[in-house]
Every structure is written in C-alpha cells, then in structure tokens.
Amino acid sequence: MSAVADRYPELQKLGVEVLSMSVDSVFVHKMWNDHELSKMVEGGIPYPMLSDGGGNVGKIYGIYDEEGGVETRGRFIIDPDGVVQGFEVLTPPVGRNVNETLRQVQAFQLVRESKGGKATPSGWKPGKTVLEPGPDLVGKVWEVWKTDMARD
Amino acid sequence: MPEEFDAGCARPTGGPVGEDDAPAEKETEEVFKASAREGTMIKVGQKAPDFTAPAYYKGKFAKVKLSEYLGKWVLLCFYPGDFTFV
Missing domain, CATH: 3.40.30.10 (Glutaredoxin)
Structure with a gap:
C-alpha cells in the first residue's frame, strides 16, 4: 500500500x-x-x-x-x-x-x-495510437496498428 | 467524504449498504440474495456495491461511504493485512 x-x-x-x-x-x-x-x-x-x-x-x-x-x-x-x-x-x-x-x-x-468513440489497443499508453471503432475500421486494424506497438 | 467519529472500546465495523434498509418481512429474501452474491465475483460494467466502513485517515478515525465518491474515479485496493510483507 x-x-x-x-x-x-x-x-x-x-x-x-x-x-x-x-x-x-x-x-x-x-x-x-x-x-x-x-x-x-x-x-x-x-x-x-x-x-x-x-x-x-x-x-x-x-x-x-x-x-x-x-x-x-x-x-x-x-x-x-x-x-x-x-x-x-x-x-x-x-x-x-x-x-x-x-x-x-x-x-x-x-x-x-470520447463517450465510447475511442478504444485503446493492447499495451496502449498516453501518446500511443488510439483506435476509433466503426464500419471503416472493420478488417483494417492491421493497417493502423502493429503488434510491436503493444510492447513498451 | 470521510466524516470523523469518536472511537470507543468496541472495534468499529461497517458493511454493505442496502440490505439493512429492507423491511423486516423481506429479511429472509434479502439475506438469501446477499449470501448468493457472496463469494461470486462482481462484474465489470456493473455498479460497485455500496458500503460503509470505518477508516483511519490523516490521524483521525472517520466513516467512509463509497457512494459519497460518486462523480470521482475511485481506486479501491484490498490487501491481506497490516504488517504483512508485500
């Protein structure tokens, strides 16, 4: 504590x-x-x-x-x-x-x-990429987010 | 917010808020509901159960009620015991 x-x-x-x-x-x-x-x-x-x-x-x-x-x-x-x-x-x-x-x-x-308009991917920290879920993002997360972004 | 109280010799306690307010005839049902909840994990996205508890706060003894913190973010940390090692 x-x-x-x-x-x-x-x-x-x-x-x-x-x-x-x-x-x-x-x-x-x-x-x-x-x-x-x-x-x-x-x-x-x-x-x-x-x-x-x-x-x-x-x-x-x-x-x-x-x-x-x-x-x-x-x-x-x-x-x-x-x-x-x-x-x-x-x-x-x-x-x-x-x-x-x-x-x-x-x-x-x-x-x-963001009233639910934004979502933070794995390993997110302030300053890192934030996702905006919606029809345009379906199937395209790979374009804006990479797994190495989850690392420190 | 924390409200100071005078400590007597009895060990002060608190507890869940709600069940005690129920009318007497409803007691059995309420107790059943409470015991059904015990031991099962609460769920994210649901209301945190309200409670009151005595506290030590900045040199004084105070009564704390969770619902008085509505409007603020709260970090509630349980731990095994005072003077334990971690």
Whole structure:
C-alpha cells in the first residue's frame, strides 16, 4: 500500500481517490501507518485506510478468503458513475504494479471522454495510437496498428 | 467524504449498504440474495456495491461511504493485512 501512496500525487492529478481496505481494525491501521508506512512514504498514508472486520465488504466484492480469514489483493477501478471498469485479484505473496493501474485509469478516462468513440489497443499508453471503432475500421486494424506497438 | 467519529472500546465495523434498509418481512429474501452474491465475483460494467466502513485517515478515525465518491474515479485496493510483507 506504500507503493500506491508513493504514486498518490499522480493519481490525484488524474482525479482518482484511493481507498485501501483490509480486515484489520482502524487501531491497527494507525499503528501500521505510524510505525512502518510513514517510514516508507513521507507524511504517511495520504488516503483513508478502511477496516472491514469480518470481511463483509470483501465478501460482496468476491475477494474474501474464508479459509485465511483475510482479503486477497483485489484492486477495483470504479468510474464517476460508480461502475466497476476493471479489477485485478492476486494471491497474497505477489504485489501489484501501480504503473499498470495508472495506465488503465488513463485508458478508461480516454474512452469515457470520447463517450465510447475511442478504444485503446493492447499495451496502449498516453501518446500511443488510439483506435476509433466503426464500419471503416472493420478488417483494417492491421493497417493502423502493429503488434510491436503493444510492447513498451 | 470521510466524516470523523469518536472511537470507543468496541472495534468499529461497517458493511454493505442496502440490505439493512429492507423491511423486516423481506429479511429472509434479502439475506438469501446477499449470501448468493457472496463469494461470486462482481462484474465489470456493473455498479460497485455500496458500503460503509470505518477508516483511519490523516490521524483521525472517520466513516467512509463509497457512494459519497460518486462523480470521482475511485481506486479501491484490498490487501491481506497490516504488517504483512508485500
């Protein structure tokens, strides 16, 4: 969660609010922030650290692990209408990549601003080719988009 | 947006919003619906289930409700636990 805090200014610039959530109590959140995370990120965690004791919220989001009694690494991107645009769920030992989260947010924002008129192909990043789906593009994606554009 | 609350000795909790508002006679049906949803993944393109939860935020304890963030992009990150390693 410190990795997300580290990129918080960039997320804020994109108009993204961050909420973190685990089954730990708010008292433990305070201790973790004050005694460890604040040593990794200056000023500590800048967003609300939510407590979901019992995993009631995690259960409806489908990411609660009944056996372990914890929440798995579920990350949800929710748009201004409250609609889930994307999610990624990992088992506990592997951390997420905040770069990918930022990339996806930028892609979803571009699509939203175009009112669905634009689509971002695989590996899209700001500055790369955007597709405008329509009758004229059918069968002609190969002319405007190459697989090497999906690479970094 | 986060609203400060006074923490007592009880561990504060939150939960899904909606089910509790249902009339009593509807309770069984609502509980059934809720349990049917549990453990199944939600879908992209659908509304994120609303919830309230207590939070630690900038040195204070606050109550957070997801639906109060309508109009903004939200990144909701679950993780296994405080003081874990990743």
